Amino acid sequence: MTRARVPAGTVVSVSGIAKAFRNVTALEDVTFSIDAGEAFGILGPNGAGKTTTVECVAGTLRPDSGRITVLGVDPAADRATVRERVGYQLQAAALPPALRVEEALRLFAAFYPAPADVPELLRTVGLDEHRKRPFGKLSGGQKQRLSIALALIGNPDVVVFDELTTGLDPQGRRDVRQLIQRVKDGGITVVLVTHYLDDVERLCDRLAIIDAGRTRFVGTPAELLALSGRNAAEPGALEDAYLAFIEQTAAD
Numbered sequence: 001m002t003r004a005r006v007p008a009g010t011v012v013s014v015s016g017i018a019k020a021f022r023n024v025t026a027l028e029d030v031t032f033s034i035d036a037g038e039a040f041g042i043l044g045p046n047g048a049g050k051t052t053t054v055e056c057v058a059g060t061l062r063p064d065s066g067r068i069t070v071l072g073v074d075p076a077a078d079r080a081t082v083r084e085r086v087g088y089q090l091q092a093a094a095l096p097p098a099l100r101v102e103e104a105l106r107l108f109a110a111f112y113p114a115p116a117d118v119p120e121l122l123r124t125v126g127l128d129e130h131r132k133r134p135f136g137k138l139s140g141g142q143k144q145r146l147s148i149a150l151a152l153i154g155n156p157d158v159v160v161f162d163e164l165t166t167g168l169d170p171q172g173r174r175d176v177r178q179l180i181q182r183v184k185d186g187g188i189t190v191v192l193v194t195h196y197l198d199d200v201e202r203l204c205d206r207l208a209i210i211d212a213g214r215t216r217f218v219g220t221p222a223e224l225l226a227l228s229g230r231n232a233a234e235p236g237a238l239e240d241a242y243l244a245f246i247e248q249t250a251a252d
């Protein structure tokens, strides 16, 4: 995957955002920034506000207060720029079952001024031999690959994956991880919402922990380990450090 233009510096800046849905406060105070080319993990318990946060980054939701810039623009105000340059993993399950893999990619490619090459993208995500298969006949792992391809179809600078590896078997998760690594190696900034600490350990340069609508931690996996005093060499050390952190936050 080659990049026509590679942005530098901070590409995503989220500063003190809050968001409520009627009487539900989803976000109270979320702050972090992401540098170009980073893979950045967003973790937190169910209902913590992770999806709401990335929807604000993708411009599909507008925060009630606080400030977001993505590639230098306000995503809620400049929808066109963000739509063009930020890939957001679609809920692939929403595609019509009869739509074939290649047809879906060509359909979505038509929305972008400089889309990725469809045959190349099919090879990249390992769906080349399944390109004629209808969406309804794909396995869970193949659907995830298609949703990755759809997020990449516009040749984005930033791509957001929300719980991409959830529900996959170990091999499927490993394959999807390798694919995300290739995306990152191609210079694309990756934002990864996940519940899996091994995804973070293998892929992410830094992570944010969001709990009850607030960022509680932003740093490297090594910094999270150091905070907990866990030994990185112990199996499951990062997961233990994360769980200890969440329990501590709940107790405060």
Ligand SMILES: Nc1ncnc2c1ncn2[C@@H]1O[C@H](COP(=O)(O)OP(=O)(O)OP(=O)(O)O)[C@@H](O)[C@H]1O
Binding pocket: 021, 024, 025, 026, 044, 045, 046, 047, 048, 049, 050, 051, 052, 053
């Ligand atoms: N459209 C909506 N209307 C009402 N409440 C919402 C809406 N979207 C999210 N919420 C609420 O906002 C809070 C944060 O939800 P969000 O989906 O951002 O959490 P999450 O961290 O992504 O959770 P999960 O790990 O379970 O996917 C939750 O209490 C959720 O019920």
